[in-house]
Amino acid sequence: MGSQNTPHLTVVSGGGSLVQAPSDDALMALTAGGEARAFEALAQRHLHRVVSFCTRFVGNQVDGEELAQEVFVSLWSHRARYQSRQQFSAFLFTLAVNHCRNHQRWWRRWLRADEQARNTPLSAEPASALEALLDAERGRWLHDEVRKLSPLLREAVLLRFEQGLDYRAIGLVCGCSEGNARARVFRAVEQLRTAQREVSR
């Protein structure tokens, strides 16, 4: 293409090391400006993480999926409150934890979830692909034992090991100090280890 005598330009970057996915912070800044496409990119990246967190927190897939949808609708509604360079995961999971806590406060749901957990045998037939995954990951006991943790311990241990948040971010999400977040996580692991030992006996 082009004439033989046309000069060539110098390509100064093809950019292997410079190519990077837009950061969550950049996408959230776009979202804060009302850019729905950036928000969709965030949803593609993080919605399944929130589904996972909420499902483990409330103990069933249907409510977990619904809560995750509500979390992202809230994220859109509260987009203007996001401050650039804030840790996006902390912002997102603060919304997720608040939704899960509100869900738990509704005593009818408490009763229903607890009854469901008690009535579900360990060898139950998987009700869905997600339930099948639950069974595949070290048996259903882990799912049930996480549900038995107090809400404060449950959210802390899920944020640390399922979502990979650091202790500072967990403190921000849970409204406690970094040291307190650390203590909650270790206490939760200790309770799960106790249950694990009983299962392996």
Add this chain to the structure above:
Amino acid sequence: MKPCPSSETWPRLLEGDLPEREAQTVREHVQTCTVCAAQLEETRALLGALAKPLAEPDAQRVRKVMKRVRETERQPQWSRRWVPLAVAATAALASVAVWWRPGAPGTFTARGGNTQWRQRVSVEVRSALNAGQKWAARASLMAETPLVVWYRNIEKTRPLYLAAFLVDGAGEVHWVAPAWPADEPPPLLAELPVSDSDALMPWSFIPANPAAGDGELVTWVVDEALNVEAVEQAEAARRVGTQVSLPGVVWRQPVRIEPAP
């Protein structure tokens, strides 16, 4: 042999929460105690099981949340005192609509280009830092600004290929799309995915030390899988006053490139 550590030790060891001296002592103990070694492995397995996600990315789930967001946006958010004003504004708009008739509903209008292309494809390079706003008539671009590519392509009968680059103040080309490792030869242009709605290319690009001065963001969509060198030659020819016709549509956005602070 030292006494076995308490069970609280294992997660703290795995999380790096023990002082190094104590951690070293525990590690040495584990090498000689099979019971503690088993406990450490069980704890590691437990944390690994917790880390396994229950849900995978799912496009249908994302579509559902976007639908809900759009529904939320459509719900009126105004307080009662604005309602009379809204009614008056609606009436004013309705009267304007009597004599002003926009194009057919659903028509997709892209910037620039010829008639054959303009309703099929649109591509824009934008800054990732200014909330995705369109550029002003002569916008400023900081040297280290990450650039992102938005596109829409409803041409489903043939593949289209994208070239997007920044021409800096010295006339040098910084490619945004395609991008390739510096130690590999320049590739062919990448195919532009079909998308009925506006979509974002899954990467951002930071131009490497672009020369300050007047530059251009150039977006080219062609229907041949050209080599990037062909595009560069056409661009170079244009700069010396020779127009080279490429089989496609081009958009140019003048930008003033500011030096990095």
